[in-house]
Each structure stands twice: as structure tokens, then as C-alpha cells.
Amino acid sequence: MAALPDRCEVVVVGGGVIGVSVAYHLAEAGIQDVVLLERKELTSGTTWHAAGLVGQLRTSINMTQLARYTSELYRGLEAETGQATGYRQCGSISIAATAERFEELKRSASMAKVFGLEVNVLSVAQIAERYPLIQTEDLYGGIHIPSDGYANAVDITQALAKGARSRGARIFTDTKVETILRDGDRVTGVRTADGEIQSQYVVICGGMWSRDLAASVGVNLPLHACEHYYVLFESVEGLNPELPVLRDYDACTYYKYDAGKLLVGAFEPSAKPWGMQGISEDFCF
Ligand SMILES: Cc1cc2nc3c(=O)[nH]c(=O)nc-3n(C[C@H](O)[C@H](O)[C@H](O)COP(=O)(O)OP(=O)(O)OC[C@H]3O[C@@H](n4cnc5c(N)ncnc54)[C@H](O)[C@@H]3O)c2cc1C
Numbered sequence: 246m247a248a249l250p251d252r253c254e255v256v257v258v259g260g261g262v263i264g265v266s267v268a269y270h271l272a273e274a275g276i277q278d279v280v281l282l283e284r285k286e287l288t289s290g291t292t293w294h295a296a297g298l299v300g301q302l303r304t305s306i307n308m309t310q311l312a313r314y315t316s317e318l319y320r321g322l323e324a325e326t327g328q329a330t331g332y333r334q335c336g337s338i339s340i341a342a343t344a345e346r347f348e349e350l351k352r353s354a355s356m357a358k359v360f361g362l363e364v365n366v367l368s369v370a371q372i373a374e375r376y377p378l379i380q381t382e383d384l385y386g387g388i389h390i391p392s393d394g395y396a397n398a399v400d401i402t403q404a405l406a407k408g409a410r411s412r413g414a415r416i417f418t419d420t421k422v423e424t425i426l427r428d429g430d431r432v433t434g435v436r437t438a439d440g441e442i443q444s445q446y447v448v449i450c451g452g453m454w455s456r457d458l459a460a461s462v463g464v465n466l467p468l469h470a471c472e473h474y475y476v477l478f479e480s481v482e483g484l485n486p487e488l489p490v491l492r493d494y495d496a497c498t499y500y501k502y503d504a505g506k507l508l509v510g511a512f513e514p515s516a517k518p519w520g521m522q523g524i525s526e527d528f529c530f
Pocket residue numbers: 258259260261262263264282283284285286287288289290291292293294295296297298299420421422423450451452453454455458473474475
């Protein structure tokens with residue numbers, strides 16, 4: 246592997262989907278001298294486990310616009326980089342099992358339209374038609390977002406890394422940032438086991454490791470890991486890759502096609518924190 250440079254313009258810490266996306270976009274913005282450092286391999290953090298839902302409806306205009314941009318980026322990323330991403334625009338359906346939930350979904354649909362996102366309100370019969378795998382008798386209705394979809398988070402990360410490298414960014418794996426260097430309140434670079442890199446900017450994209458790294462230079466980053474689960478069912482009749490991603494907020498669950506299997510994930514109403522005593526040095530997926 247090439248030797249670490251002794252200086253660069255921006256150091257990105259962490260090779261999950263966020264770190265490589267930051268490197269990709271900095272390089273795309275014309276900053277040639279970007280160095281990304283990953284302590285293990287790319288995607289050895291939470292990204293490895295992501296279910297791959299790519300949804301766009303958020304509670305604010307800025308977050309919705311950001312999510313819309315992400316969908317557009319993912320749509321063209323495979324053609325741009327030649328790296329498969331598993332992206333499929335299958336749409337999404339959110340269902341309501343209570344009248345109040347249906348009101349809430351309809352309100353979000355109106356808000357989304359203001360944000361320029363196409364959202365259709367569905368009757369129970371339309372839900373049954375578009376998603377035949379579920380019982381619909383006790384539903385009130387739902388909403389459909391045709392431009393939502395899913396992707397493979399590991400492949401998206403590799404594609405973004407390829408796009409970043411092709412624009413001049415350098416990526417070093419097995420290179421842990423041990424210390425962020427500073428002069429007073431000003432960041433001056435990072436120290437790794439293989440040497441120091443002087444840099445004016447350091448972007449922390451270390452996922453659940455970020456809080457401790459930021460705290461080491463006196464920055465409060467209110468991030469903490471919590472447990473989240475999904476289950477893969479071997480075979481379900483009628484399952485196919487074109488089925489929309491399904492969200493059932495009343496049951497706190499989501500459903501998606503995943504390489505021939507049905508993936509069922511659970512939103513935790515009360516998140517359970519993980520790693521309260523710290524995360525072990527060699528932990529990775
Ligand atoms: C089960 C599950 C399902 C999910 N499903 C979805 C989904 O469907 N859709 C969605 O959008 N999101 C989903 N998420 C959330 C998503 O996975 C995360 O938000 C995302 O992967 C976070 O990426 P990241 O790059 O911030 O962190 P990570 O992927 O954790 O990457 C951080 C990287 O930084 C590295 N690192 C840490 N410290 C250092 C250091 N000092 N020096 C060098 N490198 C360092 C780590 O090794 C790691 O590779 C899901 C999460 C889980 C757990």
C-alpha cells in the first residue's frame with residue numbers, strides 16, 4: 246500500500262457510507278487533496294448492517310431535500326462508476342392501522358408535495374393491489390412514494406469510494422486515527438500508527454466511535470449507538486424485487502425484498518443503548 250502523505254487539505258476519518266460520501270463530494274467539489282483513513286476495512290462499521298432502505302420523506306424541508314438528492318445520486322451512481330449498487334426504485338408504501346395514523350400520513354403527503362416530492366394517498370383496496378402479501382381488512386389507508394427504493398449499502402459505499410478515488414481522493418484502510426492534532430483551538434492534522442498527516446480540516450465520520458474521538462479534542466458530539474434489529478425470512482410466496490418497501494408505523498416495522506428473502510426490521514419505540522462502557526478496540530462487522 247502507498248505510504249501516507251505527510252500533509253493534505255482534508256482528512257476524513259472513517260470509511261462507512263458517510264465518510265466515503267464526504268470524500269466523494271469534496272473531491273467532486275474540486276478539492277483534490279482529500280485523504281480518507283479507515284481503522285479496518287471500508288464498511289466495517291454500521292454500514293455493513295444497513296437494511297438499505299432509501300426513503301425521502303422527512304419532517305423538514307432541508308432533510309427531505311437532502312434525502313431526495315441522495316436518491317437521485319444513487320440512481321446514477323452505478324452508471325457513473327461501473328460499480329453495482331443494488332439500487333432499485335421500487336417505491337414505498339406506508340400504511341395506517343388507525344384513523345389518527347392515516348390523518349398523519351395524509352398530512353405528510355401534503356407537506357411532501359410542497360417539497361416537490363410525488364406522494365399518492367392510497368385507499369385500502371389500492372394497498373391490497375400494490376402489496377398483495379399483507380392482510381388489509383383492518384387498515385385505514387396509506388401513502389405511496391413512487392421514487393423511493395432500496396440499495397445495498399456496502400455496494401453504495403464501494404461505488405462512492407470508486408468515484409472519490411477517480412477524482413483524486415486517497416483512501417487508506419487499516420489506518421486508525423489515534424489522535425487529532427491541534428494548536429490551541431485549531432485542528433492541525435491527525436496521528437496514526439504509520440505517522441502524522443498535517444491538515445487544515447479533519448472531518449469526523451467515525452459512526453458510533455465519533456463521540457469519543459470528538460471528545461478527545463473537547464467537542465461535544467451527542468451521538469450514541471443503540472440496538473436495532475432485522476430478521477430475514479427464507480422464502481415467502483409472492484415476494485419479488487419490485488415490491489415496494491413497506492412501512493407500518495403502528496407495528497413499528499418495515500419490510501423489504503432482500504436478495505430473494507423478506508427482510509423485516511423493527512423500529513424501537515424505546516431505543517436500547519449499546520456500548521455504554523465503551524466499544525472494544527477490535528470491534529468490527
Ligand atoms: C440493522 C440496521 C439497519 C439499518 N438500516 C438502514 C436503512 O435501511 N437505511 C438507512 O438509511 N440507514 C439504515 N441504518 C443506519 C445506517 O446503517 C447508518 O446510519 C450508517 O451506516 C452510518 O454510517 P457511518 O459512515 O456514519 O458509520 P459506520 O458505517 O459505522 O462507519 C464508521 C467507520 O469509521 C471507522 N472509524 C471509527 N473510528 C475511527 C478512527 N479513529 N480512525 C479510522 N477509522 C475509524 C469505523 O471502523 C467505521 O468503518 C441501519 C442501521 C442498522 C444497525
